[in-house]
Amino acid sequence: MASSINNRKPSEIFKAQAQLYKHMYAHIDSMSLKWSIEMNIPNIIHNHGKPISLSNLVSILQIPSSKIDNVQRLMRYLAHNGIFEIIKNQKLENEEEEEAYALTVVSELLVKGTELCLAPMVECALDPTFSSSFHKFKKWIYEEDLTLFGVNLGSDFWEFLNENPKYNTMFNDAMASDSKMINLALKDCDFVFEGLESIVDVGGGNGTTAKIICDKFPKLKCVVFDRPKVVENLSENDNLTYVGGDMFTSIPKADAVLLKWILHDWTDKDCIRILKKCKEAVTSDGKRGKVIVIDMVINEKKEDNQLTEIKLLMNVSISCLNGKERTEKEWKKLFIEAGFQDYKISPCTELLSLIEIFP
Structure with a gap:
């Protein structure tokens, strides 16, 4: 009936x-x-x-x-x-x-003290100070410029981290735990770094990814570039240095610039600004280097439905920063508008792809 x-x-x-x-x-x-x-x-x-x-x-x-x-x-x-x-x-x-x-x-992956432990990532994502932001979706939707975190925290997310050392450490530990997964991915991505003499890891935090790259390519000079409060008092060595600054102002010059899980934090307009600064960094003195992006590429037609579901879920989640996860078409549009001529996408991890962008 x-x-x-x-x-x-x-x-x-x-x-x-x-x-x-x-x-x-x-x-x-x-x-x-x-x-x-x-x-x-x-x-x-x-x-x-x-x-x-x-x-x-x-x-x-x-x-x-x-x-x-x-x-x-x-x-x-x-x-x-x-x-x-x-x-x-x-x-x-x-x-x-x-x-x-x-x-x-x-x-x-949740066993603390092991080489690959994502517990800090879980703890950061589920900390009430951050996770409570998602109760403010309705208010945020009607705000012209504020991020979801901005609505909840009362300030820009990065300013909040600068002013709250506890949460700054929590966030950097979370990013570092995720970066350790790159050690596995690099086994199949050696070709990306071969032939490079220098690389800048933009937003590289405490240098976890850079240290992995340095260990694998000991002749490669690595610079970790992040907010001054992130990189202050960190230990350097012969091929790893730390520089504090603002990626929207300038980026240290190198053969390559690495952006691991950075661009998904930002709007298209901001991504184009960042990519233009990256292009300036890799095209100085007549050189034509490249930008290496490690980020998500949504491909609903080719990938498993469950994988797409996770990516779309994270696409909603990253709205807390007014960022977004992107399709190849959306990535291509950013690259062209930032003045790049070509790009190549390779698999990296289950969730992330590796994109080489050429001026």
């Missing part, structure tokens, strides 16, 4: 209700992930050396007996979403099997 709501079948309406509830409670995904990191659960399992039973886990965490069931609910949900894996432990005869939890490749 048809419903009175636009002649929809009850089954259609019930499915729609379930979909609405899924989105309505989607914040539980990120909050349960945050909880697991706050409780140090990935490290507890890692240090245990094998799947850990619920009883052992709650014992280590010193969980009150009244909350053990809640821990199990959270772990079951995280396991359902692929963060952990549930293993059945065979117990003694006449006793029930007890659930045990093992790490997956996802939670391995």
Whole structure:
């Protein structure tokens, strides 16, 4: 029998209700992930050396007996979403099997103290000071110039970081954790840096990416260029130096300029300004170097639907800075308007592409 709501079948309406509830409670995904990191659960399992039973886990965490069931609910949900894996432990005869939890490749990336750890990225993204901004979508939409962070924090995001050392450190640690993933990607991207004598990593933070490049190409001179408060008091060596400044004013000259996950923070107008400064830096003294962009390229026609969903989700997320994730067509438009002649896109990571731009 048809419903009175636009002649929809009850089954259609019930499915729609379930979909609405899924989105309505989607914040539980990120909050349960945050909880697991706050409780140090990935490290507890890692240090245990094998799947850990619920009883052992709650014992280590010193969980009150009244909350053990809640821990199990959270772990079951995280396991359902692929963060952990549930293993059945065979117990003694006449006793029930007890659930045990093992790490997956996802939670391995949350083990603190390991080479590839993205826990700082999660902690930064889910910090209430930043994440609460998304409650201001409606107000932000009607603001002509303010970013979503600006609406919530009361100041420009970068000014906020300059004035709040705690959050500046948190943000830089998050970016550094992500940069370590580049070490894996460079195994297939050596060709991009071959033949270069110098490179400037614009917005390079504490130099994590630059150090990886320097280790791989010891003859390459690397300059990390970022806000003065980011690069002050950082240790240099023979082929790695730090320079403070403003990328909208000028960029140190080099054979190549690297922009890793920088341009997605900015509007098209600002990106063109940045790219023009990059072009000036790589075309001085008659040289014609290149700009290397590591960023997302949305390609709904060719990529997996789930991957596109993640990119579109991050496209909404980066609106907090009035930035955007871009399609190849949108990238090409920026490059042309900034005065570049050609570009080449290569795969980098699952989410990011490597774009070489030539003057």
